């Protein structure tokens with residue numbers, strides 16, 4: 001007898017993703033994820049790339065982020081709704097898929113809300129390793145929401161940042177961060193203004209959420225030698241840095257066509273010079289030139305980082321035996337016979353009827369099915 005081709009997808013839930021992190025430890029997670037990101041960025045030309053597809057609405061955006069190489073295709077579904085937190089929902093929610101290019105089979109389906117926070121922070125740290133002064137010890141962290149602890153810890157573990165200066169317009173967000181990170185070796189200082197947080201800091205990270213063209217950092221706050229890690233300006237009409245901050249800096253981006261639309265770069269003319277970060281990693285362009293240069297990573301989040309995050313979470317979950325196999329794709333003896341799945345002779349209802357009496361009457365599958373003669 002011919003057996004159906006097995007097509008199962010490995011599924012990683014939020015719970016299992018959190019378990020992966022618990023079992024490996026955040027320092028190792030950031031270290032390994034940074035290695036995956038670096039390895040993938042060094043294969044830049046292997047990837048078919050495009051700016052993400054964004055559907056905008058009054059209060060937010062929903063985006064699809066595809067990318068592929070010869071073997072794997074990845075996409076992420078992600079939103080950005082800054083007002084969501086008022087209603088008890090995260091600003092950013094995401095999931096994604098890794099698929100086999102040769103057959104199109106979706107091999108790995110994962111939560112990506114937690115993984116996005118991990119990969120964004122790891123990417124910021126990888127960029128800062130190349131662009132910040134190597135003796136950096138202090139970082140201002142403006143915006144203390146969902147992404148913030150991940151940013152603080154990635155910079156602590158991967159760059160040796162010892163002190164974080166915190167500011168958020170919502171003091172409760174800062175209190176939450178301090179409670180979450182109190183057992184770490186980081187020195188956490190609450191500041192009463194952005195200026196106080198940024199003054200004297202080696203690195204300034206902006207990770208705020210507001211659907212407006214904000215000026216979280218202005219040129220007068222920027223000191224020689226500073227590295228700016230701009231994370232929250234990631235959508236048309238949603239920026240964080242005054243254009244003069246970019247004019248004073250050497251600006252590095254993930255994927256130029258996307259950042260021109262979405263980054264703080266959107267306020268600058270089309271010929272304003274930027275460097276794609278992969279070139280720095282590949283030693284095809286310089287990173288920081290000298291101790292006084294101001295460097296800026298205008299991060300918007302690029303599909304390649306999600307490809308890396310999906311690869312890392314898939315591999316880590318497999319090593320740990322976490323996740324489960326789910327049936328997303330039908331398994332068929334005859335791949336041209338999809339109808340067999342619903343044919344009355346073969347269809348088996350998997351859902352147990354808890355209360356038969358409350359079940360609606362089953363409609364005939366085919367509207368013109370004739371009653372079987374008695």
Ligand SMILES: NC(=O)c1ccc[n+]([C@@H]2O[C@H](COP(=O)([O-])OP(=O)(O)OC[C@H]3O[C@@H](n4cnc5c(N)ncnc54)[C@H](O)[C@@H]3O)[C@@H](O)[C@H]2O)c1
Pocket residue numbers: 080082085091092116117120142143144145146147148167168169170173207208209210214216230231232233234299300301302
């Ligand atoms: N670049 C990337 O790859 C990437 C990835 C993930 C998220 N993001 C962006 O990062 C930002 C933060 O995401 P999140 O999940 O932490 O959101 P969040 O809503 O959980 O936190 C945002 C915080 O910013 C604070 N804030 C808003 N305006 C401020 C201001 N003017 N000054 C100081 N603080 C202010 C809010 O009070 C809130 O605590 C969002 O804009 C999101 O789109 C970017």
